[in-house]
Structures are given as structure tokens and as C-alpha cells.
Amino acid sequence: MSTSPAPVSVIGLGNLGRALAEAFLRAGHPTTVWNRSAAKAQPLVANGATLAATSAEAVAAGELVVVALLDPSAAREVLTGAPEAVRGRALVNVTSGGPQDARELADWAAGHGAQYLHGAVYAVPQTIGTAASSVNYSGSRAAHQRWQDQLALLGRHTFLGTDAGQASGYDVAVLAGMYGMLGGFLHATAMARTAGIGAAEFTPMLVSWLTDSFPALETFAEEVDGADYGATESSLAMNQAGLATIIRASREQGVTVPTLAPLKELIDAQVAAGHGAASLSRTVESFTDPS
């Protein structure tokens, strides 16, 4: 027996929300949309979406309600503004935020008879629905199971567990790593430029070296998990000296060191505490115990 596609709603039609709504429309789902600035809905309405007059009306129209707003406070404001409408709905919130934001909204949803699933999107709007898109979810296992076919329309999906904050917990840590890498890229590019090397010429060499370096992160991760920093080919003392050289060379080239200097301070603290022979990965201890 064939069943007709379930009604879904998409709240928030920024770059991501529009792509999510298009994926549901392509799959034939009756799709209701809402956006603070209604004009952004027009291309979707032309493709068959229904524009709700209010966010509460949009929530009420979908069995599955996907929320893609700018930040946690916008998501909280819009959802808690529709307390009656959320009852019986599966709320999938892909708005970026911290773990505590997700847990608070999950508790609120549970108190109002809704299932809550938080999603961390690893995609850009253009790749939604392709193999290059993946989304990590956590929160309601029942919602993830019930709606997995629809979630698959958006990209690969992984359920990380029933703590609604888990997907965001991974996400903010992954993004911290990404921004650290971007800080390194920008510093490296400034150094290359002042040495007369164009960024486009320089970047392939950086990418090649970073790619070759990635396996070391897995070794470091094992050291961190075991709090065992003894066996090393990359000691803190050696890295302290290496960073001092890079910082001096940067300054000589007129490049400031706003991203590298704090890392050097963390390493200095470990060496000063007598851990110069330990692995570089021991620096992780300085993040949670700066003394």
C-alpha cells in the first residue's frame, strides 16, 4: 500500500532553510514554509510550497517541522512563541548552537508534547541532498527512526544518542578545530605574502603538508584519552623551540602573531611545569587546568 508523503514544514528560509525546503519539495512532500521576511518564500511558493502567515501556523501544518534560523535565541523565540502548535510534532532544529541551547529546547519541547531532534549540518546549501552533505542528530530516537527517510533527503544522517546536546557538542568542538586551522592558514598566508610568495602559489604546499600531518592527530588523540604523554617523537621542548623560531621570523617579516602566541604560552606553561620531554599533546591539559 503506498502512502502519500507526510506534510513537512520549514521555519526559516535563509540560505540553509531554502535548500532544505527545496529538498522536501523535490521529493513530493507537501511543504509549508515560514520566514520572518516573507519575500524569501516566493521562489519556494512558485515551486509548490505553501506560505504560512505565522510561525505557529507553519508549525501546526507539518508533522515534521525543520527549524533553520540564525542562532539559538531566534530558534527559541520562534518555537516558544508557538507553544500550542508544537504538540504532537517532531521538531528538528538545525540551527547552530551550543549543547546547552539544544538541551533547554529539548526540555521545553518535551514539556509541550513535542519530540525534539537537534541537527548539526556539515554541508553548504548547494550540497544539501547530495553525497557531500551529512547531518549529525541527537535527541529523540523515536523521531530519528520515524523520520529517517525524510532526513535522508537532506544528506547522510547519523544518530549520536538521546542527549539532545550531543550533536552540538561534537559540532562546536569540530568547528573550534576548523577555526584553529583557519587561523593557521591566515597566519601562514600573511607570512608567505610578506616573503613575496602568492597565496595561490603557496597554498597547495600547505594543504599537502597538513594532509600528511593528519594521522598524527590520531596518535595525539590516543595519548590524550590515555593521559599518557610519555612516548613521543614530538616533544613539548622541541615544539616550544620551533614555535619560538616561527614567531621570531613572523615578527621580522612584519607579521603579528595573534593566533600563535597563545598556543606558545600554553606550551611554555607545560615546559615550565617540567614536562618538556613529554608529547606535544600534553598541551591539552593547559586548556582545562591553566595553572
Ligand SMILES: NC(=O)c1ccc[n+]([C@@H]2O[C@H](COP(=O)([O-])OP(=O)(O)OC[C@H]3O[C@@H](n4cnc5c(N)ncnc54)[C@H](OP(=O)(O)O)[C@@H]3O)[C@@H](O)[C@H]2O)c1
Ligand atoms: N549556510 C550554511 O552553509 C550552514 C551550514 C551549516 C549550518 N548552518 C546553520 O544554519 C542556520 C541558518 O543558516 P543560514 O545560512 O540559513 O543563515 P541565513 O541565511 O543568515 O538565514 C538566517 C535566517 O534566520 C532568520 N532570523 C534571524 N533572526 C531571526 C529572528 N530573531 N526571528 C526570526 N527569524 C530570524 C532570518 O530571517 P530573515 O530572512 O527575516 O532575516 C533567516 O531566515 C545557522 O544557525 C547556521 O549556523 C548553516
